[in-house]
Amino acid sequence: MDISLQEMVWLGLGLLAAGGITGLLAGLFGVGGGAVIVPILYELFRYLGVPDDVRMPLCVGTSLAIIIPTSIRSYRAHLARGAVDTDLLKIWAVPVVLGVLIGSLVARYAPAELFKTVFVVVAGISAIRLLSGKDHWRFGETLPGKMAIRITGLVIGVLSSLMGIGGGQLSNLFMTFYNRPIHQAVATSSGLGILISVPGMLGYIYAGWPRAAEYPDVAALQPPMALGYVSLIGLALFVPTSMLTAPLGVKLAHGLSKRRLEVAFGLFLLLICLRFVLSFFE
Structure with missing residues (x-):
């Protein structure tokens, strides 16, 4: 379709502004945005x-690519x-990456509704837990054994690759359920974003290559x-401003x-739920 120069300029400015918001969220909440x-x-x-039928996976794959630099910047800060x-990141490393690769393969065949449903369910549970302010919502006072942590990492990897996120929502929920401070959960989640976004981007390039040939x-x-x-155009416009604002989010x-x-x-998570619930009726 034909797009005027003025429309392209507004699209570009919108993407740059969205990149700034993404970086802020990456640092503030330990999520990739x-x-x-x-x-x-x-x-x-x-x-x-x-x-x-290919729009949603294109969004998710691009999101995972954009998350790479913002997660690195946020993690270092x-x-x-x-x-x-x-220590927790080291235990999670292998199963999380494996989960991401599995999720990337699923994405090649999954309908758009699956991506949106995963968003709403996971974000909704996380939001209820956080807004309730009830500390007794716990599975234990300390983290479970290494096997349980690895299984959790595998699940986080699969779901994150289907949502196009850095895993922050999921790992924050897991850590706070086991009595870890929210600040530590946010900080650790920023490192998890790196483990998820890099293999996730590669997986979505592989999954989307034959589909692009169909169009x-x-x-x-x-x-x-x-x-x-x-x-690549989405990646180029999001990254510069997101890199600039990530340290500000950490400070906040x-x-x-x-x-x-x-x-x-x-x-923040409730807004995500609302956005995708409304999209079911579009």
């Missing part, structure tokens, strides 16, 4: 004429403050605009009280 990236890209790709549980007339799916299910996170951070994160 995928919950913001995916709905914004969904509207952009609809505007660019990307077919419905939290690590410098000594807030990251590096040779859709420029947004073809090189140099995209590689498989990863939009460490300046908030435990309860305020929980409430802010819970409200």
